[in-house]
Amino acid sequence: MANATFKILTYNNISQAGLKKLPSDQFHVSSDCADPDAILLRSFDLHGVAIPPTVKAVGRAGAGVNNIPVAEYSDLGIPVFNAPGANSNAVAELAIGGMLLAARNICAGWDFARGLEGDDESIHHQVEKGKKRFVGFELAGKTLGVLGLGAIGVKVANAAAALGMKVVGFDPSMTVEAAWQLSSSAARAASVDDLVSRADILTLHIPLNNHTRDTINAARLALMKKGATLLNFSRAGVVNEADVCAALESGHLHTYICDFPSNALAGQPRAIALPHIGASTEEAEENCSVMVAEQVRDFLENGNIRHSVNFPDVILPRGESVRLGIANRNVPNMVGQITVALAEANLNIIDLLNKSRGDYAYTLIDLESPVPAETLERIRAIEGVLSARVT
Ligand SMILES: NC(=O)C1=CN([C@@H]2O[C@H](COP(=O)(O)OP(=O)(O)OC[C@H]3O[C@@H](n4cnc5c(N)ncnc54)[C@H](O)[C@@H]3O)[C@@H](O)[C@H]2O)C=CC1
Numbered sequence: 001m002a003n004a005t006f007k008i009l010t011y012n013n014i015s016q017a018g019l020k021k022l023p024s025d026q027f028h029v030s031s032d033c034a035d036p037d038a039i040l041l042r043s044f045d046l047h048g049v050a051i052p053p054t055v056k057a058v059g060r061a062g063a064g065v066n067n068i069p070v071a072e073y074s075d076l077g078i079p080v081f082n083a084p085g086a087n088s089n090a091v092a093e094l095a096i097g098g099m100l101l102a103a104r105n106i107c108a109g110w111d112f113a114r115g116l117e118g119d120d121e122s123i124h125h126q127v128e129k130g131k132k133r134f135v136g137f138e139l140a141g142k143t144l145g146v147l148g149l150g151a152i153g154v155k156v157a158n159a160a161a162a163l164g165m166k167v168v169g170f171d172p173s174m175t176v177e178a179a180w181q182l183s184s185s186a187a188r189a190a191s192v193d194d195l196v197s198r199a200d201i202l203t204l205h206i207p208l209n210n211h212t213r214d215t216i217n218a219a220r221l222a223l224m225k226k227g228a229t230l231l232n233f234s235r236a237g238v239v240n241e242a243d244v245c246a247a248l249e250s251g252h253l254h255t256y257i258c259d260f261p262s263n264a265l266a267g268q269p270r271a272i273a274l275p276h277i278g279a280s281t282e283e284a285e286e287n288c289s290v291m292v293a294e295q296v297r298d299f300l301e302n303g304n305i306r307h308s309v310n311f312p313d314v315i316l317p318r319g320e321s322v323r324l325g326i327a328n329r330n331v332p333n334m335v336g337q338i339t340v341a342l343a344e345a346n347l348n349i350i351d352l353l354n355k356s357r358g359d360y361a362y363t364l365i366d367l368e369s370p371v372p373a374e375t376l377e378r379i380r381a382i383e384g385v386l387s388a389r390v391t
């Protein structure tokens with residue numbers, strides 16, 4: 001819709017590169033807005049937050065959406081967008097860094113070196129005497145287990161293979177695109193249990209949801225090789241932290257490297273917890289904000305859906321026509337009832353695209369003439385229609 005002004009509420013620090021995609025003559029972007037058309041956020045937790053009824057879209061400038069009540073928004077017909085792959089390189093590089101931290105005892109060694117006192121000759125003497133405490137191991141030849149072969153997992157697997165590691169992965173829902181990108185040297189584990197039992201180093205790159213919570217628990221830790229290393233740049237909840245601490249204390253697990261500090265981990269000398277910086281590079285922040293801002297803008301202006309986690313991709317090229325975007329339940333006769341309402345208002349359809357995804361569907365309809373308010377209300381009142389909007 002030309003000259004529309006949309007209000008965007010931001011939580012967290014959204015990179016300027018993305019905000020520039022929302023020109024100020026058409027978008028009011030603010031961290032304080034009572035009636036936003038869309039919300040842009042990173043890790044802010046929206047669970048339990050009552051969002052205003054004006055909200056039409058939510059954009060997560062990142063990958064994980066466990067901080068967003070996606071099912072609740074689906075029932076309101078609100079698409080949740082994310083930025084698949086946009087920060088994957090940043091996380092993959094940090095995961096490789098995490099492996100090196102563990103393999104070469106870098107944090108403990110650096111701590112020791114920074115604590116040395118005396119003149120340089122004395123420091124040199126203490127270094128040569130003390131360094132035997134920090135003997136590590138090389139990555140080449142070790143087996144890396146990768147759980148979750150999506151955007152991040154595949155990049156970690158390929159980088160590890162290039163470092164001479166043997167890579168084994170498990171992902172029952174790997175996409176064809178990810179499979180094309182994965183190094184042909186990577187082996188396929190038969191199950192999570194098989195994967196964890198084969199790994200010298202296990203790295204987790206799965207989303208946190210009801211199926212993946214506590215994936216690494218006492219039983220799985222017991223299957224791991226004695227002295228193995230666990231990396232978690234996914235989410236705190238995909239491991240059972242108490243079980244990880246117990247495995248560190250028994251010595252069965254040698255090191256736990258993660259992006260999620262906690263009081264329990266602070267008391268573990270062989271746990272290294274970074275402050276959720278996996279995606280904290282300028283490049284990743286820009287990529288995520290640009291991708292999600294463009295997607296939210298296209299939805300607000302044209303009703304197009306691209307990279308939503310709860311609705312299908314539905315994209316129609318935009319002409320001069322009036323456009324109607326309808327989110328509905330994926331049940332019979334939705335398009336039938338909608339087109340009857342349009343026909344009875346004497347509205348001629350120029351183009352129509354309807355796609356479904358699981359329990360939900362989305363319909364874009366281009367019309368020759370404006371939709372009267374009562375027709376829009378009639379469509380909204382159809383059982384199964386979740387939201388309807390003219391753009
Ligand atoms: N530390 C940080 O700052 C960041 C953390 N993340 C976390 O990493 C996760 C993965 O990110 P991406 O690779 O970009 O997502 P992605 O969606 O490209 O890949 C996730 C993969 O996990 C697989 N998967 C899901 N459940 C599984 C299971 N039970 N067993 C094995 N595989 C399973 C999926 O099939 C998919 O291929 C995000 O959901 C997020 O939680 C992502 C970006 C930054």
Ligand SMILES: O=C(O)CCC(=O)C(=O)O
Nearest residue numbers: 042043062063064279280
């Ligand atoms: O925005 C961030 O820094 C967190 C990134 C993240 O965890 C994700 O993209 O899933």
